[in-house]
Amino acid sequence: MTVAYDPNNIFAKILRGEIPCEKVFEDEAVIAFMDVMPRADGHVLVLPKVTARGLLDIPPEALSALILRVQKIARAVKKGMGAEGITLHQFNEPAGGQSVFHIHFHVIPRWEGVALRPHSGAMAERAALKAHADKIRAALAEAQV
Template identity: 40%
Template sequence: MSDCIFCAIVAEEAPSLTVHRDETTVAFLDIHPATEGHLLVVPRRHSTDLMEISDSDLTDVVLTARRLARAVTGVVGAQGVNLLNCCGAEAWQTVFHFHMHVIPRFGDKERDPLELPWRPDVPGDPDSMQQVATRLGDRLG
């Protein structure tokens, strides 16, 4: 895609701090990092999002993200890592070329200002959850 910044990075036509290249994926530092060492892993083939990416490219991106997560946590001294994909504008996707964020986590607010956008300790409504589970079960067959 001619107007996709990630396609330009893959093609080496746009600047990036690339840390990994292989036959199917490219990884580089995010220019708007959430934490030190924040990386993006993209497939070489353009796919808009999670709904469009091929199974093989998705597998390759996830395996590369895991490899980089292992490496970057040691390099920056992180205690954990988040893998994050945002699918669609309403889910905070801003570049419409599938990508996986690899975000090192440190456990102190100085180096790690990220917080969960929901409260995992607050239970959902059981009736609503049952309705969704039923509808999903019907759709998935």
């Protein structure tokens, strides 16, 4: 059974400007912004502007554009946050852990010996999100990553 894309999901609302976000990058293909419930400091979400529920229904050309931007953002997150590594998460359908049904990648900076925080539903403070976003935006501008 195929489930239709819901244009009222939270990411669709962010894309339409109906809900604010702490944006780190935007172009014609994607938007990247700070996760408000970060598993680590500097946790960024990258999503395409096309309406696709997940990996299995996104058009190949949009997926290609998306993953190129994911790499760009991952480089900036790693540099800007002074991380030692990056973890990518991409979930599909409820059984796969997806909770917002607009395809997106989680770009999570990692440090040796530092565990990810649990996905508790607790929202980060806006000032902290902005401070992390500033570091990532600076890395994007500085290195043209």
